[in-house]
Amino acid sequence: MSLWDWAVAAYERPGVADACLDLQDAHGQNTCFLLWAVWSGAADAGLLERAAEAAQLWESEVLGPLRQVRRALKASTPPLAEAAREALREEVKAAELKVEQALLEALGRLVPARRSENPLQALQAAAKAWGEPPPDEALARLADALSVAQLYAPKPSAHHGASTPRNAAMLDDTADEPEPALRARLAALKQEHADLDTAVQAMAAVPLPDLLAIGRLKRKKLQLKDEIARIEDLLTPDIIA
Template identity: 55%
Template structure:
């Protein structure tokens, strides 16, 4: 199954979105990198380092600015019409989602073959490759939600 379809299905599972947001907001992790590592079943340090480097650059140049704009548009902005503001915010959300898809599909192209690594081990390896590893509890929460 292609990574985008897999990720959409995974994200729709109970507790996955909450676990992903906690890893992103509380632990500074890149959710796309984590999900890809599980999908690819990889703990290959070389491959994860290359993917993390790509993710860091994409996040800095594309995702973080889009996410910041989306978050700034959340509260009311008088005298801007509420429907117009919220419509723009939805457009920005769509752009953010598209940027996530581009990154995941880039990772998919980097994947040679599934590696057979269990989800928690893949998440730990991806978190280490990202930089400061997330807590094992937070990673285990996502692994459980994905199983």
């Protein structure tokens, strides 16, 4: 999963958005930079400083001004008609999302994902690199929300026999099904995956794509891909070396 997809998934989880907005508005932090720190598990002070400098430039020159314009457009702005104001605000919002995506993609190229096992520690290190750190309680709220969401957990082993408890339960649900039923389910899942792929491409082709909706469809595609792989494993006899 890319940093952008992970960040969108994280932001939608209960408590994460509120904690991020508090850190942004009350303490001058940058949400993209904080989420990158948890996603990457970056611990090197020099790397954190370089990433912070890059994010601060984007924040001051691009993201901050766009955010101010979007918020200014929330209120009635005569002589602009309400429909025109709201349409303009949506365009600014879409531009802001694209800038955040570009920033996250740039940060994601600095270091491979390691998903910190201690999100509070990662957030504290990032906040220190950013400047004057906020109170630990503010960082802890975000760390707790990410911990509950289990979005920072280490990746499962790539070996066929290793899986998370959730995957193991799903395997148990299908292991006793007859082969014809498994093959029928596999065909249906592959068709659903192809349909989602078509939908994602169509949504991405419009002038102002809904990035959050696209992110949700992409996560659904990943879930389907995992389920397809599990059923294919059941249908393919293990090879003993």
